[in-house]
Amino acid sequence: MPAAHPDLRDSPLLQACRGEASSRVPVWFMRQAGRSLPEYRALRGSGSILDAIQDPALSAEITLQPVRRYGVDGAILYSDIVVPAFAIGFGVDVTPGVGPVVAEPFRTKADLDRLRPFEPAEDAPYVAETVRQVVAELGPVPLIGFAGAPFTVASYLVEGRPSRTYGLTKAMLHGDPDLFRALLDRLADMAIASLLSQVEAGASAIQLFDSWAGALAPDVYEEHVLPASAKVFAALAATGVPRIHFGVGTGELLTLMGDAGADVVGVDWRVPLDVARARVPGKAVQGNLDPAVCMAPWEVVADRTRDVLRRNAGRPGHVFNLGHGVLPELDPGVLAKVVDLVHAEGRTDG
Amino acid sequence: MPAAHPDLRDSPLLQACRGEASSRVPVWFMRQAGRSLPEYRALRGSGSILDAIQDPALSAEITLQPVRRYGVDGAILYSDIVVPAFAIGFGVDVTPGVGPVVAEPFRTKADLDRLRPFEPAEDAPYVAETVRQVVAELGPVPLIGFAGAPFTVASYLVEGRPSRTYGLTKAMLHGDPDLFRALLDRLADMAIASLLSQVEAGASAIQLFDSWAGALAPDVYEEHVLPASAKVFAALAATGVPRIHFGVGTGELLTLMGDAGADVVGVDWRVPLDVARARVPGKAVQGNLDPAVCMAPWEVVADRTRDVLRRNAGRPGHVFNLGHGVLPELDPGVLAKVVDLVHAEGRTDG
Numbered sequence: 001m002p003a004a005h006p007d008l009r010d011s012p013l014l015q016a017c018r019g020e021a022s023s024r025v026p027v028w029f030m031r032q033a034g035r036s037l038p039e040y041r042a043l044r045g046s047g048s049i050l051d052a053i054q055d056p057a058l059s060a061e062i063t064l065q066p067v068r069r070y071g072v073d074g075a076i077l078y079s080d081i082v083v084p085a086f087a088i089g090f091g092v093d094v095t096p097g098v099g100p101v102v103a104e105p106f107r108t109k110a111d112l113d114r115l116r117p118f119e120p121a122e123d124a125p126y127v128a129e130t131v132r133q134v135v136a137e138l139g140p141v142p143l144i145g146f147a148g149a150p151f152t153v154a155s156y157l158v159e160g161r162p163s164r165t166y167g168l169t170k171a172m173l174h175g176d177p178d179l180f181r182a183l184l185d186r187l188a189d190m191a192i193a194s195l196l197s198q199v200e201a202g203a204s205a206i207q208l209f210d211s212w213a214g215a216l217a218p219d220v221y222e223e224h225v226l227p228a229s230a231k232v233f234a235a236l237a238a239t240g241v242p243r244i245h246f247g248v249g250t251g252e253l254l255t256l257m258g259d260a261g262a263d264v265v266g267v268d269w270r271v272p273l274d275v276a277r278a279r280v281p282g283k284a285v286q287g288n289l290d291p292a293v294c295m296a297p298w299e300v301v302a303d304r305t306r307d308v309l310r311r312n313a314g315r316p317g318h319v320f321n322l323g324h325g326v327l328p329e330l331d332p333g334v335l336a337k338v339v340d341l342v343h344a345e346g347r348t349d350g
Numbered sequence: 351m352p353a354a355h356p357d358l359r360d361s362p363l364l365q366a367c368r369g370e371a372s373s374r375v376p377v378w379f380m381r382q383a384g385r386s387l388p389e390y391r392a393l394r395g396s397g398s399i400l401d402a403i404q405d406p407a408l409s410a411e412i413t414l415q416p417v418r419r420y421g422v423d424g425a426i427l428y429s430d431i432v433v434p435a436f437a438i439g440f441g442v443d444v445t446p447g448v449g450p451v452v453a454e455p456f457r458t459k460a461d462l463d464r465l466r467p468f469e470p471a472e473d474a475p476y477v478a479e480t481v482r483q484v485v486a487e488l489g490p491v492p493l494i495g496f497a498g499a500p501f502t503v504a505s506y507l508v509e510g511r512p513s514r515t516y517g518l519t520k521a522m523l524h525g526d527p528d529l530f531r532a533l534l535d536r537l538a539d540m541a542i543a544s545l546l547s548q549v550e551a552g553a554s555a556i557q558l559f560d561s562w563a564g565a566l567a568p569d570v571y572e573e574h575v576l577p578a579s580a581k582v583f584a585a586l587a588a589t590g591v592p593r594i595h596f597g598v599g600t601g602e603l604l605t606l607m608g609d610a611g612a613d614v615v616g617v618d619w620r621v622p623l624d625v626a627r628a629r630v631p632g633k634a635v636q637g638n639l640d641p642a643v644c645m646a647p648w649e650v651v652a653d654r655t656r657d658v659l660r661r662n663a664g665r666p667g668h669v670f671n672l673g674h675g676v677l678p679e680l681d682p683g684v685l686a687k688v689v690d691l692v693h694a695e696g697r698t699d700g
Contacts, residue, residue, distance in 0.1 A: 167642045167677050174646035174654075214599075217619050217640060219657075249564075251601045252620050269567050270602050290567060292517040296524035304524075307569075327517050 007140035008204060013073040014142055016348070017205055017242030017264050019284045019317035025309065025346025026073035027339050028144070030246070031325030032066035033078040036332055039065050049094050050086055053079050054126045060133035067141055069332065070339045074142050074205070075134060077198065079127060081148025081209055082156060084190040087124040088116055090157065098161065105160035105168075109179055118190040120197035127194070128201040135202035142205055144244070145198030147191035149210030150184035150228035152247075157183070166215050173224050184228035192235040199239045207244040207266070208232055210257070214249030221253055226260050233261025244286055248324050254279040268323035269293070273311040284317035291322045294334050301334055305341050314347035357490035358554060363423040364492055366698070367555055367592030367614050369634045369667035375659065375696025376423035377689050378494070380596070381675030382416035383428040386682055389415050399444050400436055403429050404476045410483035417491055419682065420689045424492050424555070425484060427548065429477060431498025431559055432506060434540040437474040438466055440507065448511065455510035455518075459529055468540040470547035477544070478551040485552035492555055494594070495548030499560030500537035500578035502597075504530070507537075516565050523574050534578035542585040549589045557594040557616070558582055560607070564599030571603050576610050583611025594636055598674050604629040618673035619643070623661040634667035641672045644684050651684055655691050664697035 008014070015022035034040050034049075040062055044052055053059055062078040082092045082100045091103040091114075106114075120128060134143050156162070158169045173180045195206045210229060213221060233243050245257045246266030258265045258280040265283050267276040269290035276285055293304045312318040320342045326335065358364070365372035384390050384399075390412055394402055403409055412428040432442045432450045441453040441464075456464075470478060484493050506512070508519045523530045545556045560579060563571060583593050595607045596616030608615045608630040615633050617626040619640035626635055643654045662668040670692045676685065 165642050165677055167645045167679065170640065170642040171645035174643060174650040214620065215642075218622060249599050249620070252622075252625075270564065270599070272568060272602075275602070290520065292515050292520040292565075293524060295517045295521035300524040327515055329517065 004202070004204075005138075005140045008142060011073065011140055011142050011204075013319060014204060014242060016317055016319045017244065017284055019263075019282075021316040021348045024343050025318055025320050025348060027320035027342040027346075028072040028074040028076060029066070029070075029322050029326050029335055030076070032070065032072060032335070033063050033076055035326050035328045036330045037065055037069065038332070039069070046096065048096070049080055050083070053083060053130075056126050056129040056133055059126070059130040060137070063130065063134045063143070064137055067138065070336050071343075072339055074144050075138055076144045076207070077127075077131065077134070077146060077203070079130070079146070081146070081153055083124055083127065084118040084147070084194050085115075085153060085157060088118050088190075090114055092156070100156040100162065102157055102160045106154070106157040106183060112179075112182055112186065115183070115186045115190075118193045120193055128197050131198050131201035131203055143203050144205045144207055145195055145203030146207040146209060147194045147232070148187075149208045149213065149232070150187035150191065151216075151225040152210050152212045153187045153191075154180070154183050155212050166212065173220070177224060180224060181228075184225065185231070188228040188231045191232045195232070195236055196239065199236070199241050203241065205242040205244065206236060207246055208262070210245065210247040213247040213253060213257070216253070218252050218256060222256055226256055230260045237261070244319075246286070258283045264317075264319060266321070270323070273308055273318075274313070277312070277315070284319065285312075286319040286321045288321070288323040289338070291324050291327050291330070294322075294330050294338070295327065298334065298337060301338065302341055305338055306345065309342065309346050314349050316348050318348070320346065354552070354554075355488075355490045358492060361423065361490055361492050361554075363669060364554060364592060366667055366669045367594065367634055369613075369632075371666040371698045374693050375668055375670050375698060377670035377692040378422040378424040378426060379416070379420075379672050379676050379685055380426070382420065382422060382685070383413050383426055385676050385678045386680045387415055387419065388682070389419070396446065398446070399430050400433070403433060403480075406476050406479040406483055409476070409480040410487070413480065413484045413493070414487055417488065420686050421693075422689055424494050425488055426494045426557070427477075427481065427484070427496060427553070429480070429496070431496070431503055433474055433477065434468040434497070434544050435465075435503060435507060438468050438540075440464055442506070450506040450512065452507055452510045456504070456507040456533060462529075462532055462536065465533070465536045465540075468543045470543055478547050481548050481551035481553055493553045494555045494557055495545055495553030496557040496559060497541035497544045497582070499558045499563065499582070500534035500541065501566075501575040502560050502562045503537050503541075504533050505562050507533070516562065523570070527574060530574060531578075534575065535581070538578040538581045541582045545582070545586055546589070549586070549591050553591065555592040555594065556586060557596055558612070560595065560597040563597040563603060563607070564601075566603070568602050568606060572606055576606055580610045587611070594669075596636070608633045614667075614669060616671070620673070623658055623668075624663070627662070627665070634669065635662075636669040636671050638671070638673040639688070641674050641677050641680070644672075644680050644688070645677065648684065648687060651688065652691055655688055656695065659692065659696050664699045666698050668698070670696065
């Protein structure tokens, strides 16, 4: 692996993730790589993201584009949460305009046999190669690796496509909890293998995306989902890299998501950041500008950006981000101005 | 209008809505009329719901079907929240499998001219006629009338179709708040006219569906949305019928949704009912079994149903319901058993 840049450890992003005071409030955006960038669209063409991800030079370039354009404090790997399942041949594709689609969804115990262990070096060597190429270019800017959390990946494998209700997933979770636990345990192991290989290749932080955990009642989350996510965070502890935990609509789950072992808890815009802070005492927080607000005129975006900063009140341990991914139709110029505003006005003096 | 049944006022549903002790915990289900019932599918055929709604005999029968089958404590009118906009010719249809679709979405001030006042007796006489036919059959069971809340209806008119992000709606709300306020004010007046006519025709309670308000941050909701919903509730006060306020993913908004003037605050399954109770002191609550849980084996459904009852702990002012609508694929037999369980085991002894 490439030698870490000497200034990396003291980068604002990693300092904030560790809850330390930083020279400025760090900022990056979920889905900053890809989506709304014209230079991305020019480079990428059409077709499944899973094809693009297998080309390290292309994926590295896409990962670097927003760092160059915006001057964000972190890069997020251009990849997808279904890559491990795809790479072991589970039969998953990402259909443009739809999302992950599974030819033969996970429905019975026999389907466990289709989920063999994920071996990053053999099954998806392109991911670590992308990480290495990105890190070689980034210098003192950290790269954030990521994986899908067991529940969210399971929801795709069980439903077979994006769902609004998660009826099949919940039916399995409640109706055959042993099978669901076994499924999540395998997906946890796959996430661990993926994240460890990304860290080994040079990622300086990791984010576990449990995007759809917010569909669950807190006691259901705690009993059926948290243990598998906690296993992932525990396995990453020895690496020493900050661990971020993110989901949407998770207001009632924030405390539990912190308890799962995260150093940083992601917050969407539904919970004011000062309220969120009180739900995860001792943890850093990440968020939480509404990505849809970025479609409004700049004065509004600036006002809402300042509101996030004001609610954090300069406390150390704040990573500025959106509350969910960049909207595809967004003008990238808006995000550039958000970065400048956060860097100019964000305080970390407590 | 038909004379009210002498036992109606003391029905368990209306007692619970008023926060009074009732002879049993009342139960009904959002979307109980239609969707998963085979007798509904047999009757209804295909085509837009907006056609079916214009046939009072058909709509009355669909409204009554779940009351007969389940023995629920309330009927909910078979209708749709876009009916007033449709009836004044705004150009909205409900596409099966998609939802409300608007040919020319609301985008500028000029579009206000397309939203003339809604006159129920002229524009949609079939709604009140359906109410009258239903009430004549229901006897001592209350009929719940409903309307879409200004924000949720606006989101359809502005986006032009169901949205996950509400980017256009939020851009207008923040970018042209005067226009958005004018839009919501007109939609409030339409909801008021619709609800008053339903009450006049015999509805004993009303529910305002702000299904997608949960997409908003609390301060945004309070400033830009609450006033229009409060106007609706205030206009209904003189009727004396209980007013229910419902949305999905509204954990952070529950207090504000109560403050808007509701007597009963609907709660989805993301917030445990005891936690929700504490957020709306002095109000009745409605909910909150996860509709997707109903896809699990009966023992699980029974367990989760009992958990809702246990969390309410027998306090008066609890209307048992799902946390959102019945899933179309649900076996109706499950809901019948839920009704029996709530009636057998629910307590209202405080």
